[in-house]
Amino acid sequence: MYNSTYNFVHEEASNPTKVADPLHLVPLLPQGQPETEQAYLILQRLFPHAELSNIQTTVFLQAWQGKTYQQIAQSTGYDADYIKDVGHKLWRKLSASLGESLSKHNFCSILRRRFQQLEDTTSVRPLPSDSNARSVRSQPPNSGISYSSHSCDWGEAAAVPVFEGRQFVITQLKRWILEDHNRLIGIFGLGGVGKTALAVKCVEQIQHQFDCVIWRSLRDQPDFDNLMSDLLYSIIAIVEQDPIDLPETIQDKVTLLLSLLNQHRCLLILDDWFSVLQGDELAGSYQTGCEPYGLLLRRISESRHQSCVLITSREQPAGLAFTDNHAFPIRTLYLDGLDVHSGRAALKTFGLESSQEYYDLLVQRYTGNPYALRVVVKTIVDFFAEDVPQFLQRDELIYGDIRRLLHQQFCRLSKLETAILKSLANLDTPGSLTDIAQDVFLEQSDLLLDALESLHRRSFIRKQNSCISVPQILKEYIRASYEL
Template sequence: MKISIEEALEIVEKVTHQGGLSKVQEIVFRQCWEGSSYQEIARNSGYQLGYIRDVGHKLWQSLSKAFGQRITKTNFQRIINQYQLAASCPTDKCQASPASAFSLPTLQQSTVKYKQEWKEIIDVSKFFGRTIELANLEEWIVSDRCRVVSLSGMPGIGKTSLAAVCAEKIQHEFEYLIWHNVRNAQPIKELLAEIIIFLGQQPGIELPQTIDGLLACLMKYLRQHRCLLILDNYESVLQSGGKAGRYRDNYEGYGQLLRQVADERHQSCLLLTTRELPISLNVKAGDNLPVRSLQLSGLSPEPACEILAAKGLIFTNKEARELVERYSGNPLALKIAAASIQSLYKKNVSKFLSQDRIVFGEIWDLLEQQFNRLSNREKQVMLWLTNQDPHLLHINENDLPGLSIRNVLEALQSLQQRSLIKNDSFCFTQPNMILEYIKEVTHYKSESSILKFTSVPSELSQVPTLSKKQG
């Protein structure tokens, strides 16, 4: 049974022999015990965020020294509960020295049980770069105790790999870890039931029949235990052919799950990987909020070149930089290209670059799949952007592809959510791979046919769907 916060403070006072905590230390201790982030503590107490972080850091250092093991913001509740359990141990050894008994490995092994369920997690024994992104995720999830974190980006950019590496690194900060791949769009009731049964460790338990009931049951566990829930390939429950981030029919329950986990107070975290942000998260995310979003871009040249070297390719530094730039630092695209260079060009990067066609085979399929998720308006705007100088681009009614300014702005926003365009001070650019793909599409179809824009909204359905020409 978990002890109360007052009992915890009494234990701290007894173990530290310092007459208890200072006023600010007690504020940090109490609110961390309740699951608040440093941002929330700073906001509630009126102190600066940096000061609260510093007080917290010194507090955990002091407690680590007093208790004889590493104590952090995420594990101090469990450590103090274990101390109380050791203090009440009936053996003479425990009664004589609870602090000593508490630090025994045998006691820790019997009381700390990490339960994990990894479904379809990928092998990340070879992982390149992403040190800054990994540090950000760890800080958000472990230190800031964010309730929802999303990893978004275009296909192949490394979302799943980064999430897997992060989960492996921080797994022991959680009592429960659950990894689910929702690629096959599992109905929300089935997903919730599986998670609840795992958390409850009672396979025969009778579960609620409604989504509301299942969510209420899940939230109870998320409040009682420190859980890390990862949902991979979340875009599978989002619709194609419309604005980004909207749910498929009969999958709105996933949005309800996100809203409750994001809005309600608890001590757990939900981590998503997705090609596009769900609309509800886009609104709730913020730098100082318990919901955070990280949009991945391509790898920097150094780790990207490590991918090429691992494949045994032959290249100069200039050739490697050009290849990385052509594929926008996309790790999966680089691996696919490296395999083609191995088999078709005898590992010679120079010969591959000389043929000036980088989008084909699996890379073409990858981009086509993403492009075909777009609405007709988004496709129109993508093709329009291809013919514009991004540094001279101005949105005005006379220079639009048969669409109103509102339509174009909505399409641009939606394309950003899908990571298909970047906006730097209203200078919109497309990743090099996307530009290459569109050039290939216009090569197969006449440009006048592809770029035939209509001014009447009812005629938008006549814009041809862009797909690879057969034969």
């Protein structure tokens, strides 16, 4: 079934979960499927001596097509955990051979790039004619990240085509990371405010200062043990010449990670940290089964090492003293929306032509939230012919994707937090603690300070001296949702 020029070997028949014969799963360069042909060709040229089993080859080809491990398991008849383990070992094996960190998230773009480099320097024959239109000379569609060094594994980091302002904040982050050598930095803020975009732009500017840069998203709530294995495989592939066997226990894996962070100057970015935190109660506690994530942050902050871990989250995790005290190597940044000047620039870049007065009004009503501004521009252009006054006259500022984004965050609140926000939204000016206590049901008044601290962890309130206010975009949402 296989051409002898491909070094595929038979799968071991020792997996009890197997219910399908993998020999019938991988066709030989099927005609009319240029992406599969391209994947085969790249695999052969970059790994001529790799002896891959049939199931490893299947995982490679189906992952190239963008399938998840669960989908690959369904199509092959193998257990999903087994397929995931095959994948981890496959990326580790190919990483060691290539000398560059590969993962399921980044291997397509990296292998395309490395194949192109090989084609540029050798007499590599062109791809099959059916795939000329998709030549590997073109960059992959999601290649918004600049891979300036083999030491960077960007994972699922988003491309950031529009980025306005934030220069002071980027300078501050760079100082915290490069000059102050902080071990742990948290970027917190409402959804859509631009935490991920800020992190991407900052890391792009400083990536060359590190032996190893790895970006991972927690959006899909990855199993902690799998995440640790992925991080360790990726770091080892970049900084270690020879692969090593990973320890079995979570504690030992965390210890090994800290050892690597101490031996090498690494920058780890863990995006969407809030995904492993618990909703429907005060902010910061971990979901059942996700408690090891808290252990990881605590050990990173307390252990001596030369690396930096950057997290982004809608909520600040509890049990960790994020502080601005220079005695501790931990920093926190609460990210607000764009200022008026940057907001105007963003609205123009998003495609809205209007007067400065209306630019400023939109920025103010949506608290400079870049995501909300982008949604609003599309609505005004598509349905109001760029007539901002006509849009504002409808007095329907919270709708569609903006409502859904805010609703996701409101669903995580406790009843007391919701009551406090409704009280603050009724005020035209910032309120005091006394104002809130008089309006909130008294039977839970002993938890008032806890609830306020929780709202601050979620970036739902702003503290100004002894007064407290709610960002305008949240105030608009609360008034619309509760008919205040």
